[in-house]
Structure formats: C-alpha cells, structure tokens
Amino acid sequence: MRGGGGDVQSNHPRDNRRISRPKVKSGCRTCKSVAVVAFSLRKKVEADWASRIRKVKCDEGRPACHRCVSTGRVCDGYGVWGGGGNFYGHRQRLTVLKETSVAPWPPGSVSILAASAEETQCFEWFKCRAAKKLPGMFVLNFWDTLLFQASLNEPAVFYAVLTLSSIHKGEILNGNSQGRSDIPDEQEQFMLQNYIKAISHLQPHFSNKDKSSVRVGLITCVVFVCLELLRGRFRTAQTHLQSGLKVLGETQNLSNVNDDSIFLLRPSRESIDNWIVEAFSRLHIQVVLFEQGHRLPCLILQVPGPEPPILIFHSLNEAWKQMERLLNEIFHLAKQVRGQRASEYLSLRDPSTLLRHQQHIQAELAQWLNTYEASKEGLQGRESGGMAFQLLCTYYTMANIMAEVCLWLDNELIFDSCTKQFVSMIGQMTNLWNVRLSGSQVRALPARYMNMSRSVVDVGWLPPLYYVALKCRVHQVRLQAIRLLECTSHREGIWDSKIAACVARKVMEIEERDFYRDVDTADDFPLSSSPELWDLSLPALPESYRIHEVKVVLPDGPMDSVFLFYRQRQNSWNWKALVKEFNVLRQCWMDERTGEKAEM
Numbered sequence: 001m002r003g004g005g006g007d008v009q010s011n012h013p014r015d016n017r018r019i020s021r022p023k024v025k026s027g028c029r030t031c032k033s034v035a036v037v038a039f040s041l042r043k044k045v046e047a048d049w050a051s052r053i054r055k056v057k058c059d060e061g062r063p064a065c066h067r068c069v070s071t072g073r074v075c076d077g078y079g080v081w082g083g084g085g086n087f088y089g090h091r092q093r094l095t096v097l098k099e100t101s102v103a104p105w106p107p108g109s110v111s112i113l114a115a116s117a118e119e120t121q122c123f124e125w126f127k128c129r130a131a132k133k134l135p136g137m138f139v140l141n142f143w144d145t146l147l148f149q150a151s152l153n154e155p156a157v158f159y160a161v162l163t164l165s166s167i168h169k170g171e172i173l174n175g176n177s178q179g180r181s182d183i184p185d186e187q188e189q190f191m192l193q194n195y196i197k198a199i200s201h202l203q204p205h206f207s208n209k210d211k212s213s214v215r216v217g218l219i220t221c222v223v224f225v226c227l228e229l230l231r232g233r234f235r236t237a238q239t240h241l242q243s244g245l246k247v248l249g250e251t252q253n254l255s256n257v258n259d260d261s262i263f264l265l266r267p268s269r270e271s272i273d274n275w276i277v278e279a280f281s282r283l284h285i286q287v288v289l290f291e292q293g294h295r296l297p298c299l300i301l302q303v304p305g306p307e308p309p310i311l312i313f314h315s316l317n318e319a320w321k322q323m324e325r326l327l328n329e330i331f332h333l334a335k336q337v338r339g340q341r342a343s344e345y346l347s348l349r350d351p352s353t354l355l356r357h358q359q360h361i362q363a364e365l366a367q368w369l370n371t372y373e374a375s376k377e378g379l380q381g382r383e384s385g386g387m388a389f390q391l392l393c394t395y396y397t398m399a400n401i402m403a404e405v406c407l408w409l410d411n412e413l414i415f416d417s418c419t420k421q422f423v424s425m426i427g428q429m430t431n432l433w434n435v436r437l438s439g440s441q442v443r444a445l446p447a448r449y450m451n452m453s454r455s456v457v458d459v460g461w462l463p464p465l466y467y468v469a470l471k472c473r474v475h476q477v478r479l480q481a482i483r484l485l486e487c488t489s490h491r492e493g494i495w496d497s498k499i500a501a502c503v504a505r506k507v508m509e510i511e512e513r514d515f516y517r518d519v520d521t522a523d524d525f526p527l528s529s530s531p532e533l534w535d536l537s538l539p540a541l542p543e544s545y546r547i548h549e550v551k552v553v554l555p556d557g558p559m560d561s562v563f564l565f566y567r568q569r570q571n572s573w574n575w576k577a578l579v580k581e582f583n584v585l586r587q588c589w590m591d592e593r594t595g596e597k598a599e600m
Contacts, residue, residue: 124163136458159198234554469504
C-alpha cells in the first residue's frame with residue numbers, strides 16, 4: 001500500500017492498551033483492518049472501510065486465507081494482488097485453490113503520504129462527489145470497492161483517478177464556457193500533469209505483462225475511457241475502450257472461432273477480474289447502443305454450463321446485468337443476419353437457426369420480465385430505486401422491439417408494427433420526466449452548454465429516447481422523444497444529450513420533409529402529456545421517405561464537427577449514401593455531401 005498505515009485508533013484508555021508489535025502490511029482484506037493514509041483522508045477512508053472489515057490475524061494463505069475459508073467466511077482477497085471472491089468460500093474447493101494461487105505483488109513505489117495538498121483535495125473530491133455521481137444508477141463494485149483500493153495502492157491508478165476527479169471538478173465549477181482560452185488554466189494544468197504521471201507509471205506494467213500488471217493496466221484503462229468521455233473526446237475514449245477489450249480477450253486466451261463480430265469473455269474465479277470485466281462490458285454496451293451494433297463487436301460472456309433461471313433480482317445492478325447480456329445477444333443476432341445478407345450467395349447459416357436464436361432471446365426476455373415483476377417490492381423501496389426501476393422497464397420494452405425486428409434489417413416499415421411499444425416507452429419516459437420536474441426546477445440550457453453535475457459515465461434514459469426518435473415514425477411520439485432530449489443537458493458516457501437531440505431532429509426533418517405540410521400536427525403539445533389517440537392517426541411515412549443505417553461519427557474535441565451518415569433507397573437495387581456535417585462552432589448543419597452507391 002502507499003504509506004505504511006497503522007491500525008485504526010483504539011478508544012480504550014491508554015494503560016489498557018496491548019504491547020505494541022510490528023505492524024503487518026500484508027494479509028487479506030477480510031482479516032486486516034484498513035489503515036491506508038495518514039493525512040486528512042485517513043480517518044474518513046478508514047471509517048468507511050474498517051466498519052465492515054474484521055480485525056484479526058491473517059494467515060495470508062493464497063489465493064484465499066485459510067482462516068476465512070475454514071470458518072465458512074468469504075475471503076475478500078488481497079486486492080489487486082489477487083485472491084478472494086465467492087468462489088473461495090467453499091471448503092471443498094481447497095485443492096483447487098492451491099493449484100490456482102496468485103503470487104503476491106509488491107505495492108506501488110509512490111506513497112500516498114507524499115501527496116500534495118492539492119492532490120489530497122482532489123482525491124477528496126473524487127471520494128465525496130465524483131465516485132458517488134459518475135457511476136450512475138446501476139453502481140458496479142468496480143467503482144465503490146476496486147477503484148478506491150487500487151488507487152491507494154498503485155500510482156498509475158491513483159494519478160488516473162486524480163485526472164478524472166480534476167476534470168469532473170473543473171466541469172462542474174467552471175462549466176464548459178464558450179470563451180475558454182487555448183492556454184490551460186491552473187486546473188487544466190493540474191489535470192494534464194496527473195494524466196502524464198498516470199501514463200508514466202503505467203510504462204513498467206506494459207513491459208512486465210504479469211497478471212498484476214495487466215490488472216493495473218485494465219483498471220487504469222477504464223478510468224482513461226471515463227475521463228475522455230467527460231472531456232468530450234469521444235473517439236479517443238473509444239480507442240482506449242477497444243484497446244482494453246483486446247487486452248482483456250488476450251489475457252483470457254479465448255478463441256473467437258474466427259468471428260470478429262464478438263468478444264468472448266468468461267467469468268473468473270476471482271472477484272477482481274469479474275469486476276474489471278463488468279466495467280468494460282458496461283462501457284461497451286453504451287457504445288454498441290449508440291452505433292446500433294453496426295461496427296463494434298458484441299461482448300459475450302461465456303458460461304461453463306446451463307444456468308438456472310433467476311427467480312428474483314436482489315439488486316438493480318443484477319437486473320441490469322441480465323438486461324445487458326440480452327442486449328448483447330440481440331446485437332450478436334443482428335450481426336449474424338447482416339453477415340447473411342452480405343453473403344447472399346453463400347448459405348452461412350440456415351434461416352431457421354437465426355429464427356430459433358430470436359425465439360430463444362424472446363423467451364429469455366419474457367423470463368426477465370417475470371423476474372422483474374417478482375422483484376418489484378424489494379427493488380422499488382430502495383434509495384433512488386424508483387426511477388432506476390422504471391428505467392429498467394423502458395429498456396425491457398426497447399429490447400423487445402430490437403429482438404422483434406432484428407431479422408429484417410432492411411425493412412424500416414416493420415417498426416410500424418411496434419407502435420404500441422413505442423407509445424409505452426414514451427409514456428414511461430414522460431413519467432420519469434414528470435418525477436424529475438416535481439423534484440427540481442428543470443430548464444433547457446443553451447445549445448453548447450452541458451450540466452456536468454448531472455453527467456454520468458453509465459447509460460440512463462438517453463439511449464431509449466434516441467431509439468424512439470429514430471425508429472418510431474409516429475410524428476408526435478418521435479417529436480416528444482426529441483423534445484425530451486432537447487430539454488436534457490447532460491452526458492451519459494458516450495451519449496451527449498445535445499448531440500443526440502441534434503441528430504434525432506435532423507433525421508426527422510430528412511424523413512418527413514414536406515410529407516405533413518398540409519396537416520396540422522399540433523407540435524406545441526405539453527411535454528408532460530402522453531400521446532392521444534388522434535396523434536396516432538396521422539398517415540405513416542412511406543418507405544421511400546425513410547432512411548436506413550444511421551451512423552454518427554462523434555467529435556474528438558469541443559469544436560470538432562459531428563458527421564451523420566445514412567442510406568436512402570433509390571429503387572429495388574440502388575441506394576444513395578449521404579453525409580451531413582454539423583458544425584459545432586456555428587451550431588448549424590453544413591451543405592449535404594452525396595455519393596451514389598449500388599447495393600451488391
């Protein structure tokens with residue numbers, strides 16, 4: 001650990017204290033009390049952790065201490081040095097444990113005791129503000145356990161966390177003002193210095209390539225992805241994410257069976273590795289949702305055997321993890337269909353196989369809903385559980401639509417059969433909006449301003465709103481989704497509400513053109529209302545008006561342009577490929593660029 005530590009202070013009188021003995025800096029987290037820092041962070045961090053950790057002598061067995069295992073307890077392991085996890089809580093597996101032990105890994109060379117006052121203050125901001133807000137509603141163990149532990153043991157992670165905290169603090173306190181100078185201010189200089197330090201401390205781990213070094217690299221990579229997302233450098237964030245996923249796959253030595261459309265990962269015996277996989281999976285799914293699975297491989301978690309159905313969700317995070325898995329399955333099936341279509345002269349897969357895959361996903365979605373309903377009483381009553389619980393239902397409805405249409409990727413008319421589900425989604429999200437209105441004053445910020453105090457690095461309600469706006473062709477339903485996006489001024493990972501709203505409105509304008517010119521669409525409806533029956537009676541857009549395969553290239557800086565790519569059918573064989581550019585500085589769409597493209 002950084003800094004020697006010492007025991008949590010005793011409240012016993014001075015003359016009753018035991019004789020001092022040499023302090024042990026090793027031992028598993030279950031047996032050892034946390035004594036990490038000696039400055040102002042020390043008492044707060046130790047109070048948080050020591051309250052739930054036993055203070056007894058640890059025998060330091062690997063990968064789980066024998067004292068924990070022999071008494072039936074779950075060993076919390078040795079942090080980033082390995083060990084621990086529920087897998088090790090079974091005495092009958094002791095033989096396996098000895099065969100899979102992890103060698104201890106020396107702590108980082110830079111002591112947190114040497115942290116400056118500015119670094120201390122920045123870490124305190126992370127602990128009290130950033131780490132509580134950024135993870136979003138479905139909090140992972142990566143954020144509330146692993147990252148704190150790793151940052152207090154590894155310089156690379158510590159300085160990456162300071163960089164993230166500095167960005168978060170700067171965005172909230174200073175905003176993203178249009179008048180920023182090209183010369184970095186003190187806050188930005190501090191951020192860049194810590195970014196450089198984090199990268200510098202990663203260099204030895206790149207050359208070591210042992211298990212501990214890979215873990216440090218992956219943990220730091222997750223932080224790098226998140227801080228670049230907060231900076232609005234979306235393409236850089238995606239580069240970090242793809243690099244991390246590649247390393248993750250290589251460390252597991254899993255073959256993708258010559259299929260570059262998927263990342264195959266498997267569960268680990270150690271909780272720390274599972275937490276890292278969960279963090280990457282969470283970041284990956286938000287990117288896949290944004291790109292609708294066009295370019296990115298899907299992430300599939302391999303399970304060694306058939307799993308029994310889950311009868312109850314014990315947490316919101318557990319419910320989301322299952323939904324995340326099903327969304328990845330849907331995108332994987334869509335990729336298989338896309339591959340079949342691209343090689344129509346080669347029978348890659350029997351269509352009946354694809355149909356069975358679809359039916360299997362739909363059956364699992366039905367099972368998910370049953371478990372969701374059975375878990376309602378327990379999950380809704382928890383703090384902040386109400387909105388998150390409702391949001392899960394919205395994702396379920398969206399996943400149902402995706403599963404229903406994924407075998408007909410070239411048929412945009414098929415979405416008309418899902419109108420009731422789109423109406424249900426917009427009703428659910430309108431309810432969420434009304435709850436938010438009742439809790440605080442909400443107002444739309446100017447086009448280029450973001451409310452970073454509401455920004456998170458996880459998905460929220462932006463993906464479902466965007467999906468409705470692009471795929472539902474009922475005018476008022478999609479317009480309501482767009483207006484809700486326009487009244488939102490925050491980021492959810494790669495999802496920027498201003499960019500999503502801008503693209504969604506442009507897609508609607510491209511598709512509808514003059515189709516409703518002679519119809520009173522009553523666009524000034526109250527945002528808090530749900531669509532009426534009359535709103536659903538407007539004539540549907542014909543196929544020739546609809547665009548296909550919307551792809552968005554995000555900016556890699558606050559002044560970069562946003563590019564919108566899409567295809568439009570010319571006739572039964574030919575397509576027109578089009579590109580539109582949104583100039584962020586001018587806040588307008590530039591001239592259209594077109595190119596003829598024939599469907600092969």
